[in-house]
Amino acid sequence: xxxxxxxxxxxxxxxxxQLLAHWQGHRALTxxxxxxxxxxxxxxxxxxxxxPFVGLMVELIDLADGGVEGLATGNWKPSExxxxxxxxxxxxxxxxxxxxxxxxEKINLFFPQIAEDRFQEHVxxxxxxxxxxxxxxxxxxxxxxxxxxxAYVYLRSLGINPPFFWER
Amino acid sequence: xxxxxxxxxxxxxxxxxQLLAHWQGHRALTxxxxxxxxxxxxxxxxxxxxxPFVGLMVELIDLADGGVEGLATGNWKPSExxxxxxxxxxxxxxxxxxxxxxxxEKINLFFPQIAEDRFQEHVxxxxxxxxxxxxxxxxxxxxxxxxxxxAYVYLRSLGINPPFFWER
Numbered sequence: 001x002x003x004x005x006x007x008x009x010x011x012x013x014x015x016x017x018q019l020l021a022h023w024q025g026h027r028a029l030t031x032x033x034x035x036x037x038x039x040x041x042x043x044x045x046x047x048x049x050x051x052p053f054v055g056l057m058v059e060l061i062d063l064a065d066g067g068v069e070g071l072a073t074g075n076w077k078p079s080e081x082x083x084x085x086x087x088x089x090x091x092x093x094x095x096x097x098x099x100x101x102x103x104x105e106k107i108n109l110f111f112p113q114i115a116e117d118r119f120q121e122h123v124x125x126x127x128x129x130x131x132x133x134x135x136x137x138x139x140x141x142x143x144x145x146x147x148x149x150x151a152y153v154y155l156r157s158l159g160i161n162p163p164f165f166w167e168r
Numbered sequence: 169x170x171x172x173x174x175x176x177x178x179x180x181x182x183x184x185x186q187l188l189a190h191w192q193g194h195r196a197l198t199x200x201x202x203x204x205x206x207x208x209x210x211x212x213x214x215x216x217x218x219x220p221f222v223g224l225m226v227e228l229i230d231l232a233d234g235g236v237e238g239l240a241t242g243n244w245k246p247s248e249x250x251x252x253x254x255x256x257x258x259x260x261x262x263x264x265x266x267x268x269x270x271x272x273e274k275i276n277l278f279f280p281q282i283a284e285d286r287f288q289e290h291v292x293x294x295x296x297x298x299x300x301x302x303x304x305x306x307x308x309x310x311x312x313x314x315x316x317x318x319a320y321v322y323l324r325s326l327g328i329n330p331p332f333f334w335e336r
Binding site: 153 | 175179180181182184185186190194215216217218278284285287288302304306307310311313314315318319320321322324325326327333334
């Protein structure tokens with residue numbers, strides 16, 4: 001039985017442990033982008049009317065924070081309580097990094113509580129976004145890659161070399 | 169037997185069919201970004217010394233084109249023959265879109281040739297990048313999201329609204 005389960009796992013496109021590692025690998029890279037971002041440009045520097053860096057990062061924190069708890073427990077944090085909606089955002093790079101690390105721990109705690117057979121289950125994330133557990137997690141990850149890519153342009157335009165994309 | 173296989177599939181984090189759909193969904197969004205990008209800014213517009221839009225897109229085409237064939241057949245196109253290395257890039261938006269569509273078809277042809285039990289197999293992509301079949305495919309997808317996010321900033325800075333990120 002154990003051997004059969006192992007074989008099944010090895011035949012999977014991606015195991016849940018690999019998905020967690022994939023997510024945290026991306027989050028580790030985003031953390032290095034936060035570290036590289038000049039604190040005095042975090043709150044108002046913008047290109048083309050886009051949100052400042054802190055706004056992008058707070059959205060990622062909100063989605064990951066409320067998202068992993070919602071997927072694991074079914075309890076979804078109301079959008080109106082989220083920092084990117086209330087505007088109650090970190091006031092320094094230290095505070096932003098500390099919030100980031102808090103969510104890293106929270107993901108490590110809640111993600112393994114998502115049962116293996118639930119990844120294809122349909123969910124209504126934050127009470128409004130239809131998908132499966134997997135597609136919702138990939139939305140969080142892809143949204144992070146997307147906004148971090150934008151932060152790379154902010155950094156380049158400020159004359160700062162971003163961390164290597166392929167280092168996780 | 170068939171029922172057992174179905175159940176196993178339903179218990180997976182992601183099936184190979186879902187991974188293909190995920191990739192092509194992202195590629196459909198990137199195609200809309202190409203359509204939205206002003207042709208007269210494709211070849212030289214830059215922020216912070218970054219590559220122009222066509223350079224980013226050609227890299228994505230090269231990776232997907234040589235990548236899916238390499239993963240499916242084990243034959244890897246030599247890097248020195250790739251357009252983002254040779255500089256032999258499309259000279260118009262129409263040509264870029266046509267090359268994009270060619271690769272879309274190629275992915276639909278080659279991807280299903282990757283056997284289900286090969287996704288966790290170790291490969292040396294393009295003869296030099298270590299990973300599994302899955303992690304290599306995710307690198308292609310993530311790299312596309314990353315550069316497309318950068319193209320969103322280019323578009324915004326040119327006063328153009330990019331397509332919605334969540335539409336695939």
